[in-house]
Amino acid sequence: MEFLxxxxxxxxxxxxxFALGAMGLIICEKSGVLNLGAEGYLLVGAMIGAGSMLTLPxxxxxxxxxxxxxxxLLSVLxxxxxxxxxxxxxxxxxxxxxxAQGLTSLVAGKMGWTNRAFSGLGDIDLGPISxxxxxxxxxxxxxxxxxxxxxLFIVASYVIYRTHAGLRLRAVGENPEATDAAGIxxxxxxxxxxxxxxxxxxxxxxxxxxxxxxxxxxxxAGGRGWIIIALVIFARWRPWRALGGAILFGCIEALxxxxxxxxxxxPQYFVLMLPYAVTLAVMIWTSLSKEALSNDPSAxxxxxxxxxxx
Amino acid sequence: MTDxxxxxxxxxxxxxxxxxxxxxxxxxVVGSGVAAGLFISVCVxxxxxxxxxxxxxxxxxxxxxxxxxxxxVMTQSAPLIIVGLAAAMAFKVRFWNIGIEGxxxxxxxGATFVATFDIGPESLxxxxxxxxxxxxxxxxxxxPAILKLRLQVNEIISTLLLNYIxxxxxxxxxxxxxxxxxxxxxxxEQFAVFERLTSLNWGKLDFSLVVALGLVAVSFWLxxxxxxxxxxxxxxxxxLMARAMGVRVAVLTLIAALSSGAFAGFSGFVVxxxxxxxxxxxxxxxxxxxxxxxxxxxxxxxxxxVAVSLFVATLMIAGQSLxxxxxxxxATVQLIQAIxxxxxxxxxxxxRHRIRLAS
Numbered sequence: 001m002e003f004l005x006x007x008x009x010x011x012x013x014x015x016x017x018f019a020l021g022a023m024g025l026i027i028c029e030k031s032g033v034l035n036l037g038a039e040g041y042l043l044v045g046a047m048i049g050a051g052s053m054l055t056l057p058x059x060x061x062x063x064x065x066x067x068x069x070x071x072x073l074l075s076v077l078x079x080x081x082x083x084x085x086x087x088x089x090x091x092x093x094x095x096x097x098x099x100a101q102g103l104t105s106l107v108a109g110k111m112g113w114t115n116r117a118f119s120g121l122g123d124i125d126l127g128p129i130s131x132x133x134x135x136x137x138x139x140x141x142x143x144x145x146x147x148x149x150x151x152l153f154i155v156a157s158y159v160i161y162r163t164h165a166g167l168r169l170r171a172v173g174e175n176p177e178a179t180d181a182a183g184i185x186x187x188x189x190x191x192x193x194x195x196x197x198x199x200x201x202x203x204x205x206x207x208x209x210x211x212x213x214x215x216x217x218x219x220x221a222g223g224r225g226w227i228i229i230a231l232v233i234f235a236r237w238r239p240w241r242a243l244g245g246a247i248l249f250g251c252i253e254a255l256x257x258x259x260x261x262x263x264x265x266x267p268q269y270f271v272l273m274l275p276y277a278v279t280l281a282v283m284i285w286t287s288l289s290k291e292a293l294s295n296d297p298s299a300x301x302x303x304x305x306x307x308x309x310x
Numbered sequence: 311m312t313d314x315x316x317x318x319x320x321x322x323x324x325x326x327x328x329x330x331x332x333x334x335x336x337x338x339v340v341g342s343g344v345a346a347g348l349f350i351s352v353c354v355x356x357x358x359x360x361x362x363x364x365x366x367x368x369x370x371x372x373x374x375x376x377x378x379x380x381x382x383v384m385t386q387s388a389p390l391i392i393v394g395l396a397a398a399m400a401f402k403v404r405f406w407n408i409g410i411e412g413x414x415x416x417x418x419x420g421a422t423f424v425a426t427f428d429i430g431p432e433s434l435x436x437x438x439x440x441x442x443x444x445x446x447x448x449x450x451x452x453x454p455a456i457l458k459l460r461l462q463v464n465e466i467i468s469t470l471l472l473n474y475i476x477x478x479x480x481x482x483x484x485x486x487x488x489x490x491x492x493x494x495x496x497x498x499e500q501f502a503v504f505e506r507l508t509s510l511n512w513g514k515l516d517f518s519l520v521v522a523l524g525l526v527a528v529s530f531w532l533x534x535x536x537x538x539x540x541x542x543x544x545x546x547x548x549x550l551m552a553r554a555m556g557v558r559v560a561v562l563t564l565i566a567a568l569s570s571g572a573f574a575g576f577s578g579f580v581v582x583x584x585x586x587x588x589x590x591x592x593x594x595x596x597x598x599x600x601x602x603x604x605x606x607x608x609x610x611x612x613x614x615x616v617a618v619s620l621f622v623a624t625l626m627i628a629g630q631s632l633x634x635x636x637x638x639x640x641a642t643v644q645l646i647q648a649i650x651x652x653x654x655x656x657x658x659x660x661x662r663h664r665i666r667l668a669s
Contacts, residue, residue, distance in 0.1 A: 036466065081652065085659040090406060090466065091606060095651045098599045102645025109639045110358050218641065223474045230467050269482035276474040283468060287461040305327070 003262065007254055009137045012146045013212060015250025017042070017204040019149050021228040022235065022242035023156055024200025029237060030160060031193035032173035032299035036093025037078055039225025040100030041071040041198055045205025047104040050216035051111060053118045053209070060121035064145070064206040071202020072195055074100065079194040083187050086303040097225070105218045113216050120214040121145070143211050145203075152200075157239040169193060173297030176304040186304050201225075223276060230279045234286045236295040245282075252278055324666040331661050343657030344607075347650035354645065360636050368628045368635075379627060381515045385585060387616075387623035388518035389577040393601030394619055395529050396573035398610040402533065402542040403566040404549070409454065409469025410574045411598035412476035413447040417575025418582040419483065420446030422498050422589040425505045426488060432504045439505065440579055447575015448568045450476060455567040459560050473598070484591055498589040507584040518584040523616070525573070530612040542566060574601070596626070596644060603647050607654060622647065 021038060028035045045067035052063035074096065081092045108114045123143050124130070130140045160166040171179040172189045180186045208224075209216055227249060235242035252275050259271050331339075355365060373379050393410050400407035407413075420442035424430070430438045450472060457463035484496040491499060507516040533539040544552045545559055553559045581593045600622050608614035629643035 077652075081656060085656050086662075087655045087658065091651070091655055094408070094599075094602065095648050095655065098644050099648035099652065102641045102643070102648060105639045105641035106354075106358060106645060109637070218639070223471070226467055226470050230471070233464065233467075267482055267486065269478040269485070273475045273478045276471045280468060280471050280475075283463050284457060284461065287457075287463050 003258070005134055005137060007251075007258060009141065010254040011247060011250040012142050013250075014253040015246045016146055016149050017207050017212075017224060018228055018231060018246035018249045019153070019243050020204035020207065021201050021225070022231050022246055023153060023239060024197040024204070025228060025232045026235070026237050026239055026242060027156065027160070027169070027200070028193050028197030029232065029300060030169050030173045030297055031190045032176060032297050032302065032304070033082060033190050033194055034089045034093065034301040035078070035194065035197060036090060036229065037075075037096030037100070037225075038201055038228050039221050039223070040097040041074060041201035042205035042208065042221040042225045042228075043100045043104045043219070044074050045071040045202035045207075046209040046220060047108050047113070047205075047216055048202075049206030050116075050118070050209040051108065051113045053120060053214075054113055054116055057118060060210050063210045064121075064203060067206025067210070068199045068202040071205060072198040075194050075198025075201075078198075079191045082303065083190045083194070086305055089301050089303070101219060108216055108218065115215065115217060117215045120210045145207055145211060153239055153243055160239065170297070173299055176299050176302075180304070180306060186306075190304070201228075204228075227275060227279045230283050233296075234282050236286075237297065238295070249275060249278070326664040326666070328662055328664050336661055339657050339661050340654055343654035344650060346657070347646075347653035350649050350653070351646040354649070355632075355638070355642070358636075358638060358642075360632060360638065364636070368631055369624065372631065373624055373628060377512070381512050383620065383623045383627050384519055385514045385516065386626050387619045388516075388522040388584070389581045389597060390600055390604060390619040390622050390626075391522040391616055392525060392573055392577035392580060393597045394604030394608065394615040395525060395612060396570045396577065397601040397605035398533070398608070398612070398615060399529070399566050399573060400570035401605055401610055402539075403545050403563045405455070405458070405563060405567045405570070406466045407451065407469055407567065407570050407574075408466050408598065408602070409451065409472050409476075410570075410601045411594045412469070412473040413450045413571045413574035414578035414581070414594040414597060415473075415476040415480050416446035416450040417443035417578030418446075418589045418593065419480065419578075420444075420575065421579040421582055422488065425501050426499065432502075435502075435505050436507070436583070439583060440576060443575045443579030444572040445575070447571040447573070447578065449571075450575070451567055451571030455564055455571075459564060480589075481591065484589070488589070490588070496591060500588045501583060505583060506587050507580070514585070516584045518580040521580065525576075526612045526616055533610070533612060538562075538565075596640075599644060600626075600647065603651050606651060 021042065024041075025035055025038060048070040049063045049067035052066045053060065056062060078092055078096050081087045082089050121143055123141050126140050130136045132140070158166075160169065168179065168184050169189055171182075171184065172186050172193075176186045205221065208220065213220065231242060231245045231249065235245050256271055256274060259266060260268075352362075352365060356362065360368075373383060393414070396410055396413070397407060421439040424435065424439045424442045429435075451469070454463070454465045454468040454472065457468055458465040481496075484498065488498050489495075490497055507518050507521075509516050510519075533542065541552070541557055541562055544555075544557060545562060549559055577597065578594065581597075582589045586593050604615055604618045604622060608618045625643050625646060629638070629640055629646075632638040632642070633640050
């Protein structure tokens, strides 16, 4: 029982990066832009978050803001490439990941940020409510970003499904030609969606260092960006399903350091494979299910070229 | 670009789609893309504390006046050529094989399996290792290939996830059953002399470059002049049309993907049995992205792949000495490659569009 409570109390912290990242990707991909650069944005956010905490200790919110902004800056490069220069979205996304891997390693190395621990953002304490057995520990003793994530999910899904801007965003991703004919600026919407996606992913990356690990190590996103991409496909671009998926992966990540404690004797490297193997299994399961090809933005991955409009 | 531009705007850009551009102009555009990429890279390196003269020394003088370093570049280029071919093979059928590193790991595992358990007579050991390496690479790409063809599972993500699984499996072997019993370091036992690629007596250069060039010849024939290559080109330009014309798209895609895995596995064998002479924890690092970059820059053409591989190999060797003398992390090599790719990809805009200033 104690194991279970301990495990569940740790889940939100692991789920937040997946949830925020997935939300960012959903916004971006709803506009029809396939964004494979997730891993890169996470890395930039994480590195800037750590760097900010090391240079200006004691300002975790500033660090998270800077992390989101830095990643948004990188997403501007991606946006110019795929929106204005009409470069292949797969090549651009991959290039962004490799650019970010090299860049973060170089900058963190030169600034001396690598492998230096700092004190990050702690959990909130609501006094008596946080002390309620079981429930208090799981729901009311988390860090503030966990609650912010839930708020952001409510706002973002309201905007996507209940506002004019959201309707237009989805129209751009479904049929850019028709949307263009209706006088909606396709390229502006796509640019903005990529930028907002970058902000969310950067915040997710900043969370990884500022709240979770409290240290920067090269390549520390460790494939989470790719898991997020798979998560969005699994969620069929629906925000609340993505949140569910994020919690699932949070459970798995929170379980990894505890496997030995339950008394299961599995070689450690097989345990470390778990998130990737589960992601693959989830992807297979998603494509086996009946609704496999429904709900994805029809124009996903296709550049909009007005001169070629048919 | 748009109708009804505000009157205060004095000039505007006209974009037109270009159907065709003469080859020399295309080369000029790509060349300027590469030049722009290198210029930005030089700026990045200079801001991180490497002076212009140092760069000139490391990249030009150091490499091309010292036969030992030139041979190191040649040695490094062999596995790069092979991963470039691996990527090109898959990209020909629009199969995004991002899992080259995972397939290299399983190639090396196949080769090391043969070496560790002394399978076959000594004279046949190397060919057996090569065959097992190719089988390992093929096995590791088979799952994503079948998943894509049968269930439309996105191969970019599945091949990438399998990289992480392969890497953890490699660590399991190297920290467990296959740990070097001699030194207890987490790498495999050193291969015996007959399990290593023969040295060509010029610096570190070994037989791998000969093999790589042989593979280039085979791929050139396969991709450029055979019927198989023609069909792959057909699938590349229009898969639906190819299917409608009776081309067996699924079978050909599977064959191309499996050969891509075989090439990647083979390069895992080449690095292990050549440069490293054992299976290490990090022998594959950077090859996956370099393969994709090489195939992209070379437009999937085996001959251009050789040229681009030499360029990337120079970058890698110079990067190693920058790491030693200027504390520049090796990942910077990856950064430079990414910058070049982005610039070249962006330059293609000018290949497909004509821009006019209209008053």
